[in-house]
Each structure stands twice: as structure tokens, then as C-alpha cells.
Amino acid sequence: MxxxxxxxxxxxxxxxxxxxxxxxxxxxxxxxxxxxxxxxxxxxxxxxxxxxxxxxxxxxxxxxxxxxxxxxxxxxxxxxxxxxxxxxxxxxxxxxxxxxxxxxxxxxxxxxxxxxxxxxxxxxxxxxxxxxxxxxxxxxxxxxxxxxxxxxxxxLRTPQDIVKLYDRWRRTGSPRLAARLTREGVYPTRGHGGGSGGSTLH
Known part of the structure; x- marks a missing residue:
């Protein structure tokens, strides 16, 4: 006990x-x-x-x-x-x-x-x-x-976890999700169309 x-x-x-x-x-x-x-x-x-x-x-x-x-x-x-x-x-x-x-x-x-x-x-x-x-x-x-x-x-972070987090950021545009992606080495940016985005992996 x-x-x-x-x-x-x-x-x-x-x-x-x-x-x-x-x-x-x-x-x-x-x-x-x-x-x-x-x-x-x-x-x-x-x-x-x-x-x-x-x-x-x-x-x-x-x-x-x-x-x-x-x-x-x-x-x-x-x-x-x-x-x-x-x-x-x-x-x-x-x-x-x-x-x-x-x-x-x-x-x-x-x-x-x-x-x-x-x-x-x-x-x-x-x-x-x-x-x-x-x-x-x-x-x-x-x-x-x-x-x-x-x-x-x-x-443990996996590529699948990062993709899910990134997809959620694309749907919501949440600054907190963006900050979490950045800490994982993913730098989310909005495309000119507003509904699409890109990222850079380090």
C-alpha cells in the first residue's frame, strides 16, 4: 500500500x-x-x-x-x-x-x-x-x-502525431497549436488561399 x-x-x-x-x-x-x-x-x-x-x-x-x-x-x-x-x-x-x-x-x-x-x-x-x-x-x-x-x-512524438497536430492547426488556425508545432520543428505558414498551408521541417 x-x-x-x-x-x-x-x-x-x-x-x-x-x-x-x-x-x-x-x-x-x-x-x-x-x-x-x-x-x-x-x-x-x-x-x-x-x-x-x-x-x-x-x-x-x-x-x-x-x-x-x-x-x-x-x-x-x-x-x-x-x-x-x-x-x-x-x-x-x-x-x-x-x-x-x-x-x-x-x-x-x-x-x-x-x-x-x-x-x-x-x-x-x-x-x-x-x-x-x-x-x-x-x-x-x-x-x-x-x-x-x-x-x-x-x-513519444511520431510523424503521425505531427501530421494530426498540423491538420488540426490547418482547420482551426489556433496560435497555441502553431506554437506546439514550432516546438516540434514544424513551422506552419498559411498559403495565399487561406485554406491551405505549408510547413518546413528541421
């Missing part, structure tokens, strides 16, 4: 460093409580202490949460928010494979955290997370992108 606890602590420290690096790189200010929540989520996923998201559709999770009562309702909304955040930040391929849009997942997750924040006043244990839930709701898309960046620092 002690080995598991030590491993969890090590993972938290490891993910904390990478999350802080990503926040600093993009000059995003996040309260300590929000950072700690994200690190706990990452560490739980890393050790398999939390089930993989996507096993139950988000729409059905929302239905369960709406029909629940008391503290169970809060727990289900929080779980829905966590699942959506993990899907958007750590399992984007799963979203695209299911034909879901990122906007849909963001709306579901942000709304779930908002509801959790409203319900948290009913529980002394959860009341301390009210501001965390509100922050995750308001900046859901931002934190999803940060988790995705943290995930990418934990995996």
Missing part, C-alpha cells in the same frame, strides 16, 4: 511540473486550488485509479445527474465534468472517432462543472471547491488544451 501512495505522490509532483510549465508558457494564471484539482485528475488517470472516460455517453451521464438527488446529484455532475475534461484534453482521438464535436464536449463539461458549483453549497466537503468548479466551467476549453499539452509531453 505504501508503494502505491508513494507512486501517486510522485505522479502528482511529475504532473504538477508539466502543468505549471504549460501554464507559464501560455501566461495563464490559475489559482492554486484549480491547479491541485487538475493534478489530482491527471495522477488518478495515470495510475488507473479513475475509469477511462467515454464508457458511458455524456448525454446519459447528464440524464443520470438531472434525475439524482442530494449529494449524489453533485457527484454525478462532477463526474460528468471530469469525464468531458479528460475526453477533451487527454482523449481527443476518441472524440473524433465517435463523431463528436469538441464544442459539444466543452458545452457538456462546462455546464456540468457549473451545476456542481451551484450544488456544492449543500456540502461542507464540496463547498471548498465552489471556486474551482466555477473556474473549470468558465475556462473549460483553456484547461482542456492545457491537459492535452501535458499529455503530449508524456508520449
Amino acid at each position: 505504501s508503494t502505491v501512495i508513494e507512486t501517486f505522490a510522485d505522479l502528482r509532483f511529475w504532473f504538477r511540473e508539466r502543468l505549471d510549465d504549460a501554464l507559464g508558457r501560455h501566461r495563464i494564471d490559475a489559482p492554486e486550488e484549480t491547479r491541485a484539482y487538475l493534478v489530482e485528475l491527471l495522477a488518478a488517470m495515470g495510475l488507473g485509479r479513475r475509469r477511462a472516460p467515454g464508457l458511458r455517453p455524456l448525454a446519459l451521464q447528464l440524464k443520470d445527474a438531472r434525475e439524482a438527488q442530494g449529494i449524489e446529484r453533485l457527484r454525478l455532475y462532477r463526474a460528468l465534468g471530469d469525464d468531458a475534461l479528460c475526453l477533451a484534453g487527454l482523449f481527443r482521438d476518441h472524440i473524433e472517432g465517435r463523431g463528436l464535436s469538441a464544442g459539444y464536449v466543452h458545452t457538456m463539461g462546462g455546464g456540468a462543472y457549473e451545476s456542481a458549483g451551484v450544488l456544492a453549497v449543500q456540502s461542507a466537503n464540496e463547498a471548498v471547491r465552489i471556486d474551482v468548479y466555477r473556474d473549470l466551467s468558465r475556462r473549460f476549453a483553456t484547461f482542456a488544451e492545457l491537459l492535452e499539452e501535458v499529455r503530449e509531453t508524456t508520449t
Whole structure:
């Protein structure tokens, strides 16, 4: 048991460093409580202490949460928010494979955290997370992108990964994706037609 606890602590420290690096790189200010929540989520996923998201559709999770009562309702909304955040930040391929849009997942997750924040006043244990839930709701898309960046620092880059990242940049024009490509040695530029681009590999 002690080995598991030590491993969890090590993972938290490891993910904390990478999350802080990503926040600093993009000059995003996040309260300590929000950072700690994200690190706990990452560490739980890393050790398999939390089930993989996507096993139950988000729409059905929302239905369960709406029909629940008391503290169970809060727990289900929080779980829905966590699942959506993990899907958007750590399992984007799963979203695209299911034909879901990122906007849909963001709306579901942000709304779930908002509801959790409203319900948290009913529980002394959860009341301390009210501001965390509100922050995750308001900046859901931002934190999803940060988790995705943290995930990418934990995996070996392959040519296929670079191509996927480049295709996403072409579709969205995201400055953050462009910055990540640049760090990989790919310098994206827009073509004159606006819809096409080129890159230089170093």
C-alpha cells in the first residue's frame, strides 16, 4: 500500500511540473486550488485509479445527474465534468472517432462543472471547491488544451502525431497549436488561399 501512495505522490509532483510549465508558457494564471484539482485528475488517470472516460455517453451521464438527488446529484455532475475534461484534453482521438464535436464536449463539461458549483453549497466537503468548479466551467476549453499539452509531453512524438497536430492547426488556425508545432520543428505558414498551408521541417 505504501508503494502505491508513494507512486501517486510522485505522479502528482511529475504532473504538477508539466502543468505549471504549460501554464507559464501560455501566461495563464490559475489559482492554486484549480491547479491541485487538475493534478489530482491527471495522477488518478495515470495510475488507473479513475475509469477511462467515454464508457458511458455524456448525454446519459447528464440524464443520470438531472434525475439524482442530494449529494449524489453533485457527484454525478462532477463526474460528468471530469469525464468531458479528460475526453477533451487527454482523449481527443476518441472524440473524433465517435463523431463528436469538441464544442459539444466543452458545452457538456462546462455546464456540468457549473451545476456542481451551484450544488456544492449543500456540502461542507464540496463547498471548498465552489471556486474551482466555477473556474473549470468558465475556462473549460483553456484547461482542456492545457491537459492535452501535458499529455503530449508524456508520449513519444511520431510523424503521425505531427501530421494530426498540423491538420488540426490547418482547420482551426489556433496560435497555441502553431506554437506546439514550432516546438516540434514544424513551422506552419498559411498559403495565399487561406485554406491551405505549408510547413518546413528541421
